[in-house]
Amino acid sequence: MTVTAQQSNQPTQQYNYAYLDEQTKRMIRRAILKALAIPGYQVPFGSREMPVPYGWGTGGIQVTAAIIGPDDVFKCIDQGADDTTNAVSIRQFFAKVADVATTEATSEATIVQSRHRIPEKTLKQGQILVLQVPQPEPLRGLEARETETRAMHAYEEYGVKYVSLYQSIAAHGRITTGAGYPAMVNQRYLMTPSPIPKFDNPKINQSDAIMLFGAGREKRIYAVPPHTDVRSLDFEDYPFEIQSWEEICALCGSEDSYLDEVVLDDEGNRMFVCSDTHHCSVRRDAGHAGPLAGHALATAQEAAE
Amino acid sequence: MNALAQQNALAQQVAPAPLLSVTGLSKRFGNVAACSDVSFDLYPGEVLGIVGESGSGKTTLLNCISGRMAPDAGEVAFATRRFGLSDIYSLSEPDRRRMQREEWGFVHQNARDGLRMRATASANVAEPLMNMGGRHYGKMRAETEKWFNRVELDPSRLDGQPRLFSGGMQQRVQIARNLIHRPRLVFMDEPTGGLDVSVQARLLDLMRELVRDLNLAVVLVTHDMAVARLMADRLLVMKQGKVVETGLTDQVLDDPQQPYTQLLVSSVLQI
Numbered sequence: 001m002t003v004t005a006q007q008s009n010q011p012t013q014q015y016n017y018a019y020l021d022e023q024t025k026r027m028i029r030r031a032i033l034k035a036l037a038i039p040g041y042q043v044p045f046g047s048r049e050m051p052v053p054y055g056w057g058t059g060g061i062q063v064t065a066a067i068i069g070p071d072d073v074f075k076c077i078d079q080g081a082d083d084t085t086n087a088v089s090i091r092q093f094f095a096k097v098a099d100v101a102t103t104e105a106t107s108e109a110t111i112v113q114s115r116h117r118i119p120e121k122t123l124k125q126g127q128i129l130v131l132q133v134p135q136p137e138p139l140r141g142l143e144a145r146e147t148e149t150r151a152m153h154a155y156e157e158y159g160v161k162y163v164s165l166y167q168s169i170a171a172h173g174r175i176t177t178g179a180g181y182p183a184m185v186n187q188r189y190l191m192t193p194s195p196i197p198k199f200d201n202p203k204i205n206q207s208d209a210i211m212l213f214g215a216g217r218e219k220r221i222y223a224v225p226p227h228t229d230v231r232s233l234d235f236e237d238y239p240f241e242i243q244s245w246e247e248i249c250a251l252c253g254s255e256d257s258y259l260d261e262v263v264l265d266d267e268g269n270r271m272f273v274c275s276d277t278h279h280c281s282v283r284r285d286a287g288h289a290g291p292l293a294g295h296a297l298a299t300a301q302e303a304a305e
Numbered sequence: 306m307n308a309l310a311q312q313n314a315l316a317q318q319v320a321p322a323p324l325l326s327v328t329g330l331s332k333r334f335g336n337v338a339a340c341s342d343v344s345f346d347l348y349p350g351e352v353l354g355i356v357g358e359s360g361s362g363k364t365t366l367l368n369c370i371s372g373r374m375a376p377d378a379g380e381v382a383f384a385t386r387r388f389g390l391s392d393i394y395s396l397s398e399p400d401r402r403r404m405q406r407e408e409w410g411f412v413h414q415n416a417r418d419g420l421r422m423r424a425t426a427s428a429n430v431a432e433p434l435m436n437m438g439g440r441h442y443g444k445m446r447a448e449t450e451k452w453f454n455r456v457e458l459d460p461s462r463l464d465g466q467p468r469l470f471s472g473g474m475q476q477r478v479q480i481a482r483n484l485i486h487r488p489r490l491v492f493m494d495e496p497t498g499g500l501d502v503s504v505q506a507r508l509l510d511l512m513r514e515l516v517r518d519l520n521l522a523v524v525l526v527t528h529d530m531a532v533a534r535l536m537a538d539r540l541l542v543m544k545q546g547k548v549v550e551t552g553l554t555d556q557v558l559d560d561p562q563q564p565y566t567q568l569l570v571s572s573v574l575q576i
Contacts, residue, residue: 163421
């Protein structure tokens with residue numbers, strides 16, 4: 001191909017729709033279908049280099065790119081927030097390369113890509129949640145050999161996973177694992193639900209939506225199809241519990257959402273606010289108010305929106 | 306009970322079925338015959354010592370009969386709970402792994418090979434219970450404490466890291482971990498190697514007591530004649546991959562018949 005002087009200043013080619021080429025998307029779709037057919041099983045796939053570093057959601061972006069279409073409405077959150085750097089960058093990326101509408105409203109989105117949270121609003125049929133996973137192997141901390149962990153999954157040898165729970169109770173009197181809490185999918189495969197807080201684990205159980213998990217660096221995709229049993233591991237005398245707070249959300253007064261602690265000054269003042277920013281702003285718009293409603297943090301957030 | 310049944314019961318007591326039956330086992334590494342044509346039976350409650358110098362094939366034999374390395378020829382039959390007496394290498398891999406986990410124990414020479422060094426001592430001891438399906442923390446904790454006392458470990462070190470333990474203590478943790486799930490057969494590879502003499506003596510004493518109490522069958526590999534004398538009921542003397550002499554421990558050690566065994570026994574240092 002000859003390049004004229006005029007063309008040399010222009011981008012020589014357009015990216016393919018949704019950034020990845022069609023063969024790659026086809027390969028990822030096949031991995032996703034296999035993952036959906038065997039709930040909780042980690043399907044290896046040929047992860048590609050993405051225009052972001054590992055750890056920034058390369059797995060999630062590839063899964064989203066493989067399933068997204070022009071009619072989709074895309075939402076991206078990072079730790080529950082729509083307005084953090086990572087979430088904004090990925091949202092803009094797909095608005096640009098896949099020409100999709102974006103939203104912050106959970107109920108309007110058809111694809112929600114998330115880093116480490118599941119939105120407070122219950123996902124419904126027709127929605128797909130894509131989670132970014134740093135380490136897909138729940139047994140890795142206890143068994144370093146990949147050949148061995150594969151055999152352990154194949155033969156359902158999951159007794160060893162209880163060792164970490166046992167140690168936690170021995171040391172602290174309760175199970176302290178807060179994020180990435182291991183869960184059995186469909187009574188068969190042990191899964192780490194990416195580092196979402198265990199508060200969100202019950203939301204995966206019997207969900208109406210499709211849950212896809214993509215690990216770019218580790219080159220694995222796994223999935224929980226709708227209406228699948230997902231049971232968090234526990235002991236008979238130490239049943240599974242989710243986090244709870246004595247406080248309510250300082251801005252919207254929510255009593256049942258996952259709260260983040262925000263340090264306000266160096267005199268020990270702090271506030272607890274909803275981690276899911278969209279959930280919080282909807283509640284505030286509906287007239288709910290917490291003890292610190294109208295705080296500078298809330299108004300700054302609204303100004304940014 | 307009629308006379309015939311009584312006789313039968315007596316016969317059963319006199320000659321129980323073997324727990325482990327090895328026939329014609331051979332293993333080669335290239336042109337080195339690590340084990341050739343080894344056969345023996347092991348009965349419940351019996352301690353079998355395998356002695357010989359370095360490179361005589363003791364460890365290869367142990368690896369082959371404990372399901373860690375498939376032999377080139379021969380059969381290793383174990384009286385499994387689920388399938389009866391069957392060749393362990395003819396079981397499917399998940400069945401064999403389950404049998405190894407539930408019915409066997411393996412005490413390594415180096416405790417670091419047999420323990421999860423990142424987990425606490427009590428978690429290490431309780432792990433076999435969890436592998437067997439234990440899901441009640443309180444019960445498993447109580448059992449772990451019981452075993453800590455049994456192997457004479459200080460219960461205040463229950464939640465200590467094994468890497469901070471002395472060699473003797475690590476070995477005790479490993480022994481507790483391999484006995485807590487009530488295996489029927491335990492393999493031991495130089496269990497007291499690398500420990501100083503006084504610790505060795507106490508550990509041997511403890512192991513002897515546990516083996517008798519639990520009526521365990523043990524395959525003990527050692528190059529230490531004193532350990533063999535103290536622990537083993539029967540000895541298998543190996544040289545260059547072959548069994549050169551076998552018999553009751555006292556018989557073999559007090560009246561060795563083969564030149565190699567005589568050499569082995571006479572080379573034990575006396576103070």
